[in-house]
Amino acid sequence: MKRLYVSDLDGTLLNQQAQLSDETVDVINRAIAQGLDFTISTARTPTTALKIVKPLHLQLPVMMMNGVLVYDMATKKYLKKEVMDEETVMVLLGLIKTRGLDCFLYGLTDDTFCAYYDSVESTSLNYFRNERIMKYDKKFTEVADLSLVAGKDIIYCMLREPKEKLEGFYRELSVVKGVKTEFYADIYSDEYYMLEIYSDKASKKEALNYLRARSHYDSVISFGDNLNDVALWEASDCFYAVANAHPEIQNMAHSVLPSNEEDGVAKYIEQVMQQSKEME
Incomplete structure (x- = not known):
């Protein structure tokens, strides 16, 4: 066998x-x-x-x-x-900005992995980014607005905040077509939850x-x-x-x-x- x-x-x-x-x-x-x-x-x-x-x-x-x-x-x-289409990414970004949240977008173009962010005011995401840079030499690309990269083979959207700040948005995502979500406690922190959004084909x-x-x-x-x-x-x-x-x-x-x-x-x-x- x-x-x-x-x-x-x-x-x-x-x-x-x-x-x-x-x-x-x-x-x-x-x-x-x-x-x-x-x-x-x-x-x-x-x-x-x-x-x-x-x-x-x-x-x-x-x-x-x-x-x-x-x-x-x-x-x-x-x-x-599995890539999210540009229209879906734009819908997500609109909802995220409306709620006053920040996120990272991850893309994969020609086998090159990219992590994008714009003006991140989130303490949690700033800590996450700095930790990944220091520990893993992960590269993050700053853009004026994330909508500018919505068509660059975006495969993932990630948010990390206290549970109460994300759970309303998590529920709202249930009506967004073309996406799947994971919402769970960050095992390395008692304070934060992870909200991950990606194609519903994955x-x-x-x-x-x-x-x-x-x-x-x-x-x-x-x-x-x-x-x-x-x-x-x-x-x-x-x-x-x-x-x-x-x-x-x-x-x-x-x-x-x-x-x-x-x-x-x-x-x-x-x-x-x-x-x-x-x-x-």
């Missing part, structure tokens, strides 16, 4: 410092070397995700930005991307189904922790939550593994490899 193992990053494979532990790197790399098919599915952008997973010897395509992008680790090319489920069909996998086992991992659960034959996962995710899971701080996913993978060895 051909089986694929897929893990979320933040809160699942990564520890609370948003890093891969030495144990996780060692276990995953040994498993890949022994023939286990392993990849990741994350909400992160290519700039940060690919740097974080660099210690892993990933050979399969990875899924990023909640399934908006599928990237081939072997060829360093994007296999799949999801972690759609990206995983694409990989499954592309390589003819008989089954998929996945791992997650947060509400945006519901789509992983939907596309998997078996889904495991880590002990630090959101209660709803734990209730959905086939079983609950040790937490991300305890290398729960790596421990499970190691157990799988041991059982495989004993059956030989």
Whole structure:
């Protein structure tokens, strides 16, 4: 039976410092070397995700930005991307400005990833941008107005504010055609929520189904922790939550593994490899 193992990053494979532990790197790399098919599915952008997973010897395509992008680790090319049309982006920007909010727009043109912003007055987004620049050398491009780049293959819109500042806008987005949303607590902050908006043709489920069909996998086992991992659960034959996962995710899971701080996913993978060895 051909089986694929897929893990979320933040809160699942990564520890609370948003890093891969030495144990996780060692276990995953040994498993890949022994023939286990392993990849990741994350909400992160290519700039940060690919740097974080660099210690892993990933050979399969990875899924990023909640399934908006599928990237081939072997060829360093994007296999799949879902773009929002210009009219939809303009509608989003109008709603965001009307509510006095700020956002980042992410685009992918000719395999070049771009992060755009205009006059960001949001303390939260400024902190987020500065942290990404310092930690990952992520490039942000300032424009006079985000509407000027609405037609540049925009794939994602991201907001980060206290929950009460975003939840009304989140509800309003339910009537906007052509978009899908994820609204969940930032696991690295008790104060902020993430609101991510992207094409309704994309999801972690759609990206995983694409990989499954592309390589003819008989089954998929996945791992997650947060509400945006519901789509992983939907596309998997078996889904495991880590002990630090959101209660709803734990209730959905086939079983609950040790937490991300305890290398729960790596421990499970190691157990799988041991059982495989004993059956030989």
